Amino acid sequence: MIRRNLIYLRGAYGPGNFGDDLLMISMLNFLRTLVEDEKITVSIENPEFISNNYKKIKSSPINAPVFSKIAILGGGGQFFSFKGNKYKQLNTPFLRRLLSLLKVGYSIMDLFLGFILRKTYGLGYKARNYSWFCVGFGPFYSDFTSERLKMIASNKANLISVRDEKSSIVMEEQVGVIPDVFSDISFSSQYWLSDSIYKIKKLPSKDSRKRIGVVIREWGFSSSGLNLVDKLLKFTKDHNEYDYVYILLDKRKDESLIEKYKLKDCLVWDINKYSISDFCVLLKENIDLIISSRAHGVLVPTICHIPCISLEIEPKLKAVHDLLPNATWLISENNFSDLKNKIEFILSIPKVELNDIFIRDLSMNLQKSEESFSKLKNWIKNILGNEA
Numbered sequence: 001m002i003r004r005n006l007i008y009l010r011g012a013y014g015p016g017n018f019g020d021d022l023l024m025i026s027m028l029n030f031l032r033t034l035v036e037d038e039k040i041t042v043s044i045e046n047p048e049f050i051s052n053n054y055k056k057i058k059s060s061p062i063n064a065p066v067f068s069k070i071a072i073l074g075g076g077g078q079f080f081s082f083k084g085n086k087y088k089q090l091n092t093p094f095l096r097r098l099l100s101l102l103k104v105g106y107s108i109m110d111l112f113l114g115f116i117l118r119k120t121y122g123l124g125y126k127a128r129n130y131s132w133f134c135v136g137f138g139p140f141y142s143d144f145t146s147e148r149l150k151m152i153a154s155n156k157a158n159l160i161s162v163r164d165e166k167s168s169i170v171m172e173e174q175v176g177v178i179p180d181v182f183s184d185i186s187f188s189s190q191y192w193l194s195d196s197i198y199k200i201k202k203l204p205s206k207d208s209r210k211r212i213g214v215v216i217r218e219w220g221f222s223s224s225g226l227n228l229v230d231k232l233l234k235f236t237k238d239h240n241e242y243d244y245v246y247i248l249l250d251k252r253k254d255e256s257l258i259e260k261y262k263l264k265d266c267l268v269w270d271i272n273k274y275s276i277s278d279f280c281v282l283l284k285e286n287i288d289l290i291i292s293s294r295a296h297g298v299l300v301p302t303i304c305h306i307p308c309i310s311l312e313i314e315p316k317l318k319a320v321h322d323l324l325p326n327a328t329w330l331i332s333e334n335n336f337s338d339l340k341n342k343i344e345f346i347l348s349i350p351k352v353e354l355n356d357i358f359i360r361d362l363s364m365n366l367q368k369s370e371e372s373f374s375k376l377k378n379w380i381k382n383i384l385g386n387e388a
Contacts, residue, residue: 002109003060006039006384007031008068008125011077014045018249018269019186019296020077022276026191027075027133028054030373034380041066047105049271061101063124064110065117070383071127072376075185076163078136078316129383131159134185134372138170139315159379161372164319182372183323186299187365194277197304200284210347211243212236213267213283213290213306215297217313218253224333225313229293231336232311233261239340245287249294280304289346291331291339295320302327305358307346309339327361 009031013024024042031040037056043066044050047059060066101111114124161180162168168181186192205211214236219225236244248254248268258266267286269279283290284304292298293311298320301308310321312332321330329342349357 001107002113003041003058003064003066004068005041005058005066006069007035007041007380008066008071008127009040009042009075010066010071010073010125011043011075012062013043014047014049014062015253016046016251016269016271017253018279018300019294021269021271022186022192022296022300023074023076025276026185026188027072028057029191030075030188030376034377035384041068045104046271061105061110063114064106065113066125068125068127070129070131070380071125072131072133073157074131074133074135076134076136080136080138081140129159130157131376131379132157132161132179133159133376134161134163134182134369135167136164136316136319137162137167137179138174140170140174159376161375164323166315166319166322180372180375183365183368184299184320185369185372186296186303187362187369188373189303192276193280193303197277197280197284200281202288203285205243207243209241209243210288211245211286212343213245213247213287213292213301215247215249215290215292215294216254216257217248217250217293218257219293219313221314225293228311228313228331228333228336232291232293232339235339242343247283247290247292247297249297276300289343291343293317298324298328302358303362305355307349307354309342309346323365324361327358 009024009027011020011024011027013020024044028040028042037054038058041058041060042050043062043064044059045062050057050059098111102108117126118124160177161182162171163182163184165181168179172178214232216229216233219229244265246258246263246266248257248266251268251270255268257263267282274282280300283301283306287301287306289307289309290297290301291309291311292301293313295316298308298310298317302324309329309331310317312318312321312330318330321328329346331339331342
């Protein structure tokens with residue numbers, strides 16, 4: 001059977017990454033304000049989440065072909081290629097790979113049509129109207145050619161936007177497309193966060209020591225990024241004047257770090273266990289400050305008014321800091337020795353003053369995020385006419 005629907009939301013959803021889960025939920029809740037649930041199909045690796053939480057929204061395996069009137073790529077997501085991150089041919093025998101694909105929901109028709117579409121159009125799905133919506137773009141290196149970028153980005157997309165200025169520059173330089181520049185859609189928190197979060201107060205510690213959340217991740221793209229993660233973990237061992245909570249935002253990729261580094265006090269994101277709001281409440285109640293090696297490990301706590309230090313293991317962490325230059329702090333390889341001083345400084349800022357800083361930085365990004373949703377909404381309505 002050929003998969004068809006009115007709107008197809010395309011992203012790398014479902015493997016258990018906190019940021020991707022948040023972006024998916026935001027986009028679904030936004031689209032539900034425009035069309036009925038049954039007119040939406042989303043690509044996702046764990047379809048049971050959709051069937052359990054959105055009864056009428058349809059799901060498809062991530063790379064299964066879907067034919068639609070509107071295809072929206074993103075609502076976030078990062079397109080990049082690090083040095084050495086080359087595409088590798090799968091060594092799995094064909095029959096074993098075929099059986100594994102059928103087991104997770106692909107049909108023979110999916111595999112056949114997907115192959116034809118990718119060979120013909122460069123994409124494994126087909127729509128009358130395409131949008132790249134508030135994506136991150138870059139960095140790209142020699143193993144991800146400009147020709148391939150042009151093929152993907154110019155594939156009839158008539159609404160293209162990015163979430164930061166750096167992505168806009170890379171897209172214009174490497175693809176020749178000048179996108180709209182907005183911000184990360186997470187700033188429109190009405191789609192994923194309860195307003196009650198701002199009434200939550202931190203629970204008192206038994207020994208009055210400050211608790212620092214440390215967002216760590218398995219990182220194999222660059223040695224400098226890996227070194228920074230190692231330095232951060234060493235810092236937590238050497239500075240026992242604080243209590244630490246190790247936060248893992250991608251269970252499948254990062255949970256092995258618990259055993260590898262003998263971590264004790266851990267909080268692991270699990271979409272089947274927590275809602276986004278519930279997880280944020282846990283952070284708000286238990287953490288004084290967060291040091292994060294993940295972009296949404298900076299964005300989301302900051303939106304919840306939890307101070308964050310962005311650990312620059314990749315350009316995306318610097319981009320997040322640039323979005324929130326006053327409400328976040330940046331640590332890189334060059335200034336890692338300043339980490340202790342930054343922690344002490346941030347913890348010394350009065351709560352009232354800190355909240356004012358949050359509100360100022362967040363309000364500018366919220367405005368941009370709302371503008372992005374407004375533009376997408378008008379684009380969809382113009383296509384659908386009276387259907388939306």
